[in-house]
Structures are given as C-alpha cells and as structure tokens.
Amino acid sequence: MTTALAILLAGLACAGLIAVYTVLLDSPPLPSGGAARAGLVALIPPDLPDGQVYELGCGWGDLALDLAKAMPERRVVAVEASPLPWLVAKLRALGRKNLSVRWGRIEALDLSDAALVAAYLGPKPMTRLSDKLRTELPPQSVFLSNGFALADLTPERMVNLPTPVTTTLYRYRMREAA
C-alpha cells in the first residue's frame, strides 16, 4: 500500500467516525465562532456562586479553552463523546492546568456542583438535557447557551450577534426546582 493510499484511508476512517457520532449525538462537532465565544465569555456574571465550570459537548476544545483562560481561578471540566474531537480537545488542554477534558456522555455528568455551565449543542440535545439542567444545577448557577434556548425557562439575558446568520446567546440563572 502506498503512503498516499494509507493517508486517504485514514482520512476516510476519521471522517466516517465523526459522521457516525454526529448521527448518534444529533450534533456535529462544529466549533463556536470567535464572536460567539467572546460573547459567551462577556456574559459570565461577576456574582457567580462557588463551584466548577462545565462545558457540555466541547468538540475540539475552542470554547472550553476560552472559558478556562477567562476564569483561571476556577476548575473547568469539559466533556465530549465523539472520540476524535475529544482527543484533539484533550491534547489542546495539556498546557491549561485548570481545564480537564473527559470522554463521555453529558448525561453521565453530575452537575450538582456547577457554578456555570456552557454549551453549544442543537435542538434535540437541548430538549433531551433540559430536565437534567433544570433539576441538577444549583440555585444561582448560570447556564450559557450558544444558539439554542432552554424550553420553559426565561433567559436573564439574550444577545443577538450580527454574524452572517444571526446567532442568539442566552444566559439563564437557575432557581430552586419547583
């Protein structure tokens, strides 16, 4: 087998693996753009309670790295189930002491010690996760979402980004579960 053929097959295997996980998770590993990441960081309120920061579905690690840089005093935990993006995010986090990148499903995380949770997911994963977020996140903790609203909760703040396709950023302040 020639080197070129081996590279082509490896590339196809990687693309296939990404495609399979995109279908399984209803979400491609599409990174938040620079403006969205900066907008989410700007939405971090000064009065966060004690606790950890979580990035749900961190993809290649772009947003998780920005969160870890913005909050060097906090431990940031990022989780990703798609193997290749997880590996890249894990390697990118090596120099960042306050960021750990875990391979696994968001559903398996215990978010009860969260101060802030950030995500850029999609309509189906957001619907699946909304009960978990509402019941598990402590009162006064903050949920930031790029592009997708949480059903039945009113955001504390919304920012529309004038990117080519209008994107809305949401900030929710969690209350006692009813």
Ligand SMILES: C[S@@+](CC[C@H](N)C(=O)[O-])C[C@H]1O[C@@H](n2cnc3c(N)ncnc32)[C@H](O)[C@@H]1O
């Ligand atoms: C649109 S990308 C966002 C990547 C990154 N958060 C960012 O903003 O740059 C969503 C990521 O969430 C991951 N994901 C979706 N559902 C998941 C789940 N239930 N558990 C773990 N990862 C999940 C996908 O594999 C994908 O990489």
